[in-house]
Amino acid sequence: xxxxxxxxxxxxxxxxxxxxxxxxxxxxxxxxxxxxxxxxxxxxxxxxxxxxxxxxxxxxxxxxxxxxxxxxxxxxxxxxxxxxxxxxxxxxxxxxxxxxxxxxxxxxxxxxxxxxxxxxxxxxxxxxxxxxxxxxxxxxxxxxxxxxxxxxxxxxxxxxxxxxxxxxxxxxxxxxxxxxxxxxxxxxxxxxxxxxxxxxxxxxxxxxxxxxxxxxxxxxxx
Numbered sequence: 001x002x003x004x005x006x007x008x009x010x011x012x013x014x015x016x017x018x019x020x021x022x023x024x025x026x027x028x029x030x031x032x033x034x035x036x037x038x039x040x041x042x043x044x045x046x047x048x049x050x051x052x053x054x055x056x057x058x059x060x061x062x063x064x065x066x067x068x069x070x071x072x073x074x075x076x077x078x079x080x081x082x083x084x085x086x087x088x089x090x091x092x093x094x095x096x097x098x099x100x101x102x103x104x105x106x107x108x109x110x111x112x113x114x115x116x117x118x119x120x121x122x123x124x125x126x127x128x129x130x131x132x133x134x135x136x137x138x139x140x141x142x143x144x145x146x147x148x149x150x151x152x153x154x155x156x157x158x159x160x161x162x163x164x165x166x167x168x169x170x171x172x173x174x175x176x177x178x179x180x181x182x183x184x185x186x187x188x189x190x191x192x193x194x195x196x197x198x199x200x201x202x203x204x205x206x207x208x209x210x211x212x213x214x215x216x217x218x219x220x221x222x
Contacts, residue, residue: 017080019044019171019200020065024074027060034060038074040219047201049211052221058204059099061221062173065202066096079170092120095169095199097177101160105149109140109159112148113166120167127166134162138188153180158189165192175204 018041025038035057042048050058063069065078067087076083081090096102103112110131117127135141138158148156157180164172177193178186191197195214205211212218 016044018042018077019046019079020048020202021077022065022074025061025064025071025076026073027057027064027069028072035064035221038219038221040217042200042202042217044200045198046216047195047203047214048217048219049215050202050204050219050221051206051208051211056221058221059175061219062096062175062202062204066090066094066173068096092167093170095164095167095172097160097164097172097174097193099175099179101148101156102163103148103156103160106147108145108147109135109151109162110144112159113162116163116166122167130166131162134166134192137192138162138185154182154185157181158185161189161192170199172199172201174201176206177203178205178207178210 020040020042022038022040025035026033027035038061040048050061052058060069064071064076064083067078067083067090070084078090079093081087083090104115107115113131113134114127117124117131122130132141135144138161140155140158140162143151143155148159151159157177161177164174172193174193177189181189193201195201203211203215
């Protein structure tokens with residue numbers, strides 16, 4: 001059965017280029033349609049909440065917008081880049097937080113962040129300062145030299161959030177960013193990934209109340 005979506009949004013306040021525009025997006029896996037007829041628009045600086053039950057295609061949508069999956073049909077424009085043709089133009093402009101941490105278990109937190117900085121081509125001196133600032137923000141400075149494999153799930157999530165924002169992206173794509181975080185940790189990461197702090201955001205969440213409270217646009221997959 002083809003999955004569809006309901007979109008709620010406030011009227012666009014200006015004629016600026018959208019951060020994200022989806023028109024008739026469809027994504028198939030063989031004969032199965034994971035996303036069907038998805039249309040939505042997100043203005044710069046706004047937050048999009050993506051809701052829906054397990055298996056409705058929320059993470060698939062995030063991966064398409066990140067340029068990690070090709071759309072099967074429809075038009076996808078992200079930060080002015082038509083996907084998949086211009087995916088290369090998104091490099092360094094998007095921060096992606098997946099469902100599982102994108103960290104090397106045998107490297108320390110600092111080593112993971114230094115590797116991410118190198119991949120983004122950041123100046124090593126400036127990157128080191130940025131890394132220490134982020135670790136301090138999420139209160140992980142003291143554990144920064146521990147192997148990721150030795151950290152708790154919540155600690156790994158905090159480090160992965162640091163990785164996602166390290167290069168100061170224009171767009172954040174967040175798949176269940178509160179996973180494994182207690183109330184104190186959520187307050188620590190809020191300045192990095194919370195609403196109103198700069199980047200446009202797409203947030204996949206099971207927490208309807210929290211997600212809709214912070215969202216400018218709500219996309220519900222069915």
